[in-house]
Amino acid sequence: MSDRHPRLIVLTTTIIALVFTVLPLPTWLAIVRPAFLVLTVLYWSIMIPRAGGLLLGYASGLALDVFQGSLLGEHGLALAFVTYLAIRLHLLMRAKPLFEQSLFVFAALMVYEFLLWVIDGWSGHPLSTPTRWVHAFTGALIWPLVVGILGRFRTSR
Amino acid sequence: MAVFGPDVDRPLYGRGPSVGLRFTVYAILSIVLMYYDQHGHWVQRLHYALDAAAYPVQVAVSSPRAAWNWMTQSFQTRDALQAENKRLHDQLLALEMSVVRQDALEQENAELRGLRAALPPFIKKWQLAEIISVETNPLRQRVVINKGTADGVTLNQAVVDGSGVLGQVARVGPWSAEVILVTDPEHAIPVEVTRNSLRSIAVGSGNTGELLLPYLAINSDVKGGDLLVSSGLGGVFPSGLPVARISGVRREPNQLLAQVRATPLAHVERDREVVLLQFEPSHPAAPAPTPPIAPEVAPVAKPAPKISDPDE
Numbered sequence: 001m002s003d004r005h006p007r008l009i010v011l012t013t014t015i016i017a018l019v020f021t022v023l024p025l026p027t028w029l030a031i032v033r034p035a036f037l038v039l040t041v042l043y044w045s046i047m048i049p050r051a052g053g054l055l056l057g058y059a060s061g062l063a064l065d066v067f068q069g070s071l072l073g074e075h076g077l078a079l080a081f082v083t084y085l086a087i088r089l090h091l092l093m094r095a096k097p098l099f100e101q102s103l104f105v106f107a108a109l110m111v112y113e114f115l116l117w118v119i120d121g122w123s124g125h126p127l128s129t130p131t132r133w134v135h136a137f138t139g140a141l142i143w144p145l146v147v148g149i150l151g152r153f154r155t156s157r
Numbered sequence: 158m159a160v161f162g163p164d165v166d167r168p169l170y171g172r173g174p175s176v177g178l179r180f181t182v183y184a185i186l187s188i189v190l191m192y193y194d195q196h197g198h199w200v201q202r203l204h205y206a207l208d209a210a211a212y213p214v215q216v217a218v219s220s221p222r223a224a225w226n227w228m229t230q231s232f233q234t235r236d237a238l239q240a241e242n243k244r245l246h247d248q249l250l251a252l253e254m255s256v257v258r259q260d261a262l263e264q265e266n267a268e269l270r271g272l273r274a275a276l277p278p279f280i281k282k283w284q285l286a287e288i289i290s291v292e293t294n295p296l297r298q299r300v301v302i303n304k305g306t307a308d309g310v311t312l313n314q315a316v317v318d319g320s321g322v323l324g325q326v327a328r329v330g331p332w333s334a335e336v337i338l339v340t341d342p343e344h345a346i347p348v349e350v351t352r353n354s355l356r357s358i359a360v361g362s363g364n365t366g367e368l369l370l371p372y373l374a375i376n377s378d379v380k381g382g383d384l385l386v387s388s389g390l391g392g393v394f395p396s397g398l399p400v401a402r403i404s405g406v407r408r409e410p411n412q413l414l415a416q417v418r419a420t421p422l423a424h425v426e427r428d429r430e431v432v433l434l435q436f437e438p439s440h441p442a443a444p445a446p447t448p449p450i451a452p453e454v455a456p457v458a459k460p461a462p463k464i465s466d467p468d469e
Contacts, residue, residue, distance in 0.1 A: 001343075022215075026293075027293045053181050055179075066208065067215070071191045071194045072200055073186070073194065077183070077188070081180070084176060121359070123191065
């Protein structure tokens, strides 16, 4: 099934991830909530770069901008950049054990948040707290879980 | 922004431009979008249209919470309902009593000010709106409500709940609007202490239960328990709306400014419904007629110079 309709699976899982990302949660949970959308886009960029590709990352980022009320293009740019990284390194990443993948994911999430932080400062929202970086840790921690769940979609035929 | 080496991915993709080139295109597109969104051009209209498209999804996403609220309300016990009914009844009586007094005071006030007729009602229109999504993190304290331009909501409209000021409208979509809460770190509200009319500015702390008053001198006359009401400066909030109560004052001898904290009176975390207010602009208690805050700057109510006497 996934071989014939990889795009469908990619799109469906990305939309579900978007819903989990914008779901209203209590403050403390929202702080530790991993960036599900970024993780999903990273996964598909590494595993099937042809199905989603850069456009998936960019479009997801723009959707995030609309839902979170940030500047249009802010998340788009940040997410397109980490998607670009993932696509460039996808052959390398696929061969790595999960632990090293998690380290890469951590770095990618930090880069993503760094870009958002830079754009925030540049556009006149210079306030920042250390808590904004927390999701990079939790994201790297649940990466094996993401691989497990999304991998199930990929291999189901 | 980045130098892209020879394209190693081309064999995989076969056709179409390289990933690096496409990323560059998206990056430039993003920067153009952000620039024009920031400076309020056609992109804002695009953003507005996208807001409208996102609205059904927002409603769907917050539906579990709404369903839970509905469930808890439907299965309340009879005793609980009766108790609530009694409480509301008592509250109504108390409010009626205070309204009677208020009318007399208003009349007296009008006479003292030398006005011939009593003033028009101060609040021209109030509108109930439901909260459909909440974002309370240390960087952004916003709620989305289910009323937009279609219902006459305008930018920088004051939003209150039953007990105090909640915030102001920061962004309006066709059927929804985003409200920046007083506790958002980018929000500031001009306030005065009711006890002695001391004016200051209360800034959001990023924490749902706290406001900060960072501009009070160390010898200023504030103490715990003081009530803060909006001072009417700044052009957004009218004077006299309750905002917060001082929860703590710390004075360190080696500093010029006191560290003052206050607890907002509005139940930011618990509210489901909010009230949007529209004022009679000719009323003396209406916000000072400063020029409206341009949409492209952060919706912060800045302190305006003292207004002239309203009845001159």
